[in-house]
Amino acid sequence: MSDEEDDDDDDRETGDDVDVLEKSDEKLKEPDMYAVVLHNDDYTTKEFVVEVLASVFHKHYAEATNIMLRAHRNGKAVVEVYTWDIAVTKIDQVHRKAKARGFPLRCSVEKQ
């Protein structure tokens, strides 16, 4: 069998018959980014907000406390900026945890 007839998948190794799709002037677009915003309320405990910021957003205690206090004082605070899927997944996790504990804690998303 000649090399040309050999139909196994070693084109990648030889470089034969491989179409190179290349457009040097085509820019790779950065993904749209979304801020997860934490909203203050009068009923959720400060401890629970810090616990959620630690467990869902992997914030250390000091940063979680700062974010919680910013929301408490200003009405809202940006927690972190993510791509769409990650932002909405984290917000869903916050709302589920809050509901399970009977707190009205809310987060929203703001396009950057």
Ligand code: TYC
């Ligand atoms: N305001 C709440 C209280 O005094 C605490 C709180 C802080 C709630 C931040 C929500 O996003 C929040 N217990």
